[in-house]
Amino acid sequence: MNPIIQAENVSRFYGIILGLNNVSFAVRPGITGVVGQNGAGKTTLFRLLTGQIRQSSGSLRIFGQSPWNNTAVKARIGYCPETEELPGSLRPLEWLGGLGMISGFGAAESRVRAEAMLGRVRLAPEHWRKPLGAFSKGMRQRVKLAQCLLHEPDLVILDEPMNGLDPVGREDFANVLRDLAAGGRSVVISSHILHDLEALCGEFLLLKWGRIPRSANEALSQESRARWPESTIFRCGSPERLARYLFEERLIRGCEIAEETGVLQVRWSEPDRFYRDFHRFLLESGVAIFEVRSAVASLEKAIETPPTL
């Protein structure tokens, strides 16, 4: 598949301050997660992608064109910024209607779209006539998503859109994004809620201090994430008994037991053998299992890895 976004040796400096440093990447259709700690360069990347700032050096193409000041590219992009500040005196329909008109739609068309999108992000109609200043954080996030989808963009860029949303809201949000991706749109999303991101995205882009560390990004690749976890946590009736059984089967090379909480963390010697036949092993152990989970999520692991360039 042809990449939607293609960046080659892109750098962006703010005077002497580093925003992005010589990054190269490609984003293909689907949902791509952008991860990194605060100050990693995510917002700079998004502003470059939305054509609001120009790269200091390198080449950046979206839909085959440079996004800088390019209204043809911008018309195909929807952007949901991280900021939670919205014009407090305006009502969602007014704000969205105005933004629809800025996108080139007539007043009537903008209003229809605004109503449809507010419904789509599940903002109850009784809130449509309330001023945005009276909205909760979660409601504001929904309105921001609605403005982003108003003109049905081909590429949706979302900067921390799940901040302030409750679990149900996050699931709603994720469903909209999956729906967009299924409809052929591309989504680039950043979030600090890594497990949601991991469940949502097919591809990841890890930023660290304005750079894209190759090893960490390789660890986040689809092939890598398809591998079995190296360490697993069991919450069970008898961690000691389970540990003894797994050792006897030569499946693990080490473990930690917390008897009082019923937790066993193991480090696999042969994870493939265990996961391929895990139900048999767990039944044969005769231990009641309450929970099985990976010790470290691949995203968390990648973010915590010291930068290797």
Added chain:
Amino acid sequence: MEAELTLSRWSGKPGGVGYRRWVIMSAGIRELLGTRFFRAILILAWVAGIATAAVGFLFAQTVSEGGWLESAASHFGPRIHAIATAIDAFVLLYPDICIRALFTNLFWLHSMAGVGLSMVALTLMVPRLVTRDRAGRALTVYLSRPLTTADYLFGKLGTIAGVLALLWTGPLLFGWLLSVLFAPDSSFFLYSLIPLMRALAFNAIGLAALATIALGVSAVSRSSRTTIILWLGLWLVAGTIAKPPGTPDWMKRASFSHDLAQVREAVFKVDEALEQVGTELPFLDRSVASDFVQVGRKAEAKDLAGSIAGLGVFVALSSAVFFRRLRSE
């Protein structure tokens, strides 16, 4: 959430760059028209326009043959009637000088009202132009849409132009049109054209300068209070400092309202019009003629080059601030 889009894909062609600029411009004007204070200013502006029309109309009716002056004078005996007829004849003999002088002074006075009301309206507008967009980080959302900084700038300039047209240009044209519409002959139309062109030229200069300065001031800070204080400081405080006759020239030039006033005197050429009345009209008493010349000299532009330079600096600085602030968003 719903699993599918409820909208069919947009099949029509979205509006182009002109439409998007118009959207920004009209939204600003609509918002301002929603405030009671602005509507009050608007009423005052149109009252000034009506006053201009009334003065022009009265003058035309006064000097026309068989007009109300002549009719009224006939009630006071043949002597008064003869004087009234002489005044009519005076305008008929020298329409160019009389009509030109009247409309030059009329439009000059109107421009003072126009500038004053525009300044008040701009005080109201300054926080709404860029300040609030920056404070609410709305620019990030606007500029991620098919909108460039230049489109945003033109949209905002359009808002200011629209407001100034409502407060200044509109009432000016309205006043002139009504004056000449009911005039007894075409000489009123003909000889009022040059003063009208001068008034429109000053209107255009004022619009360009005030719009750029207002945008620059609006972009200085994210705080509405700061931008209002800065605007009032530049307009009223600097203007007051520039007023006394002994103030050094460089200090006078630091007031854009003083610079604009100088440009007004140079564009309208009230001094020339009055001097022409004083020197070219016969039958005027020598002291009256001298008074005309003296008054005209008072209205002469004394530091035009310096004022233009001062305005230029204001415009350049304002543009630099505007583009710098928008770029850093």
